[in-house]
Amino acid sequence: MPTEFAAHDPVTAAAPSWPDFPDLEPGKALEAFPPLNAATARSIVQDRxxxxxxxxxxxxxxxxxxxxxxxxxxxxxxxxxxxxxxxxxxxxxxxxxxxxxxxxxxxxxxxxxxxxxxxxxxxxxxxxxxxxxxxxxxxxxxxxxxxxxxxxxxxxxxxxxxxxxxxxxxxxxxxxxxxxxxxGTTWRWPWRRMGPYVQIELAAAPYDAWDVLSKPEALRYWLQRRYGDFTTGSKLVLVMGDASGTVEMTVQRHVEPNQEFPSYLPWLEFGLRRASWPVELGGKLYIEPAGLDRSLFQIFVDNWENVPAAVQREERQIIAQFFRDAMVRAQQLISPRPSSSHPHGWS
CATH class of the missing domain: 3.30.530.20 (START domain)
Structure with missing residues (x-):
């Protein structure tokens, strides 16, 4: 082979020597010269x-x-x-x-x-x-x-x-x-058209908590649903967990995260019905921030004035206890605790 071509022979030619670029290594480059869209800021306090x-x-x-x-x-x-x-x-x-x-x-x-x-x-x-x-x-x-x-x-x-x-x-x-x-007049708390109203703190940001709690498999645990999901128009049958039987929840509207002004927070509007009621109650399930990486999960029921007075008190007690227990289970699902709110799964 002519000598003038030997240096270009891919077999016999030596590999080129590349310079060392330590400042372009991925970790070092990101630290010294981050891209414009790098998410480097973070919230550290969100208190009221x-x-x-x-x-x-x-x-x-x-x-x-x-x-x-x-x-x-x-x-x-x-x-x-x-x-x-x-x-x-x-x-x-x-x-x-x-x-x-x-x-x-x-x-x-x-x-x-x-x-x-x-x-x-x-x-x-x-x-x-x-x-x-x-x-x-x-x-x-x-x-x-x-x-x-x-x-x-x-x-x-x-x-x-x-x-x-x-x-x-x-x-x-x-x-x-x-x-x-x-x-000496007795001013007892009057029977209200509103209630029960239950709120509980969750150890997660609102969107993260809602994403977990609204899944069908999660509803089976914290809301004790027999079937149904949070799709608008869906009917959920919820097991009360004792001899009180069941309650039917109809999802009238489910607003998912980032969909509705002004808060862009998720919420769910529902109807509630039991065999002993001649009418349907209304309700709302919603969530909002409660400090950094924490949220407040809330449920609210109204329209009790249309339920016969003879059963109002007892039925309010049953519904209040059920939703109180449900909120505790939701809290456990987000931040597991050693024991559940009920001693037996079949109760």
Missing amino acids: WERLVARAVVPEPPERVWKALTSPEEVCHWLAVCRGAPAREDQEYLLDFEDGEFFQCRTEVATAPSAEGHGVLRHLWRWAGVGPATRVVWELDPVDGGTQITATEEAFNPPSDWRSWNGNGWPGILDQLAGYLRT
Whole structure:
């Protein structure tokens, strides 16, 4: 072979020597020179703190108001049946509305009115025993001719409608207390067209949690569905888990994530029917953020005014317990716990 061609012979020619490019290695290049669409930012805090304060003046001395606030025999007349002792610090008690809904409470501070008349009752409470805890502070101060009552509730990452939901409740509750103190009138929580309303915190972002909970195989566990899914128009038969039988849930509308303004959060509207009801109840299942990588899962039922009064109370209790247990199972599905809410799968 002529020598002028030997250097070009692919067999006999030496392999070319490539330079070393350590700065172009994938990991190093991404770190030193990331692409424009690189997702390098992340949220580290998504918290809200909210407070409601209501105030009223009643023509009674602080000692009398304190007794109405802390005596179970009196609380039952203007707020709810009290199962326990509110004035005992570090103790739990229930404020029971006897329709399946209640507050689980724990007293932190119980200071009866002093010689100067100032008193403080501070406690935590959870709706239905599974909702997020909020703090309630009752303060009593003497004024000319009576007592000034200040009720404050504080919440951390509450539902988005917490202020509108509770904002008019505290003035109403103070008016109930004032009416009871003035005349002895019993102001029990009235039968409502709304409820049960159950909320529970989940250890996942809303979209992630909804994606898990809305799958048919997940519905079989947390909602105890016999058949059906969350497709609009679908009918789900839900097993109540005891001798109460079943309840039928009709999916009227399922809005999936990123589909509807303004929140773009998922939600489900449904109808609810049982054999003992001549009408269908309405309801909504929805989810929203509750801090970073956490969410608040909520269910709401209404239209009870069309159910015969003779069965309303018992049926509300059954539905409230069922959805409370369902929410606990949903929480376990997102963040598994050592034991389930029911001791037996067949129960």
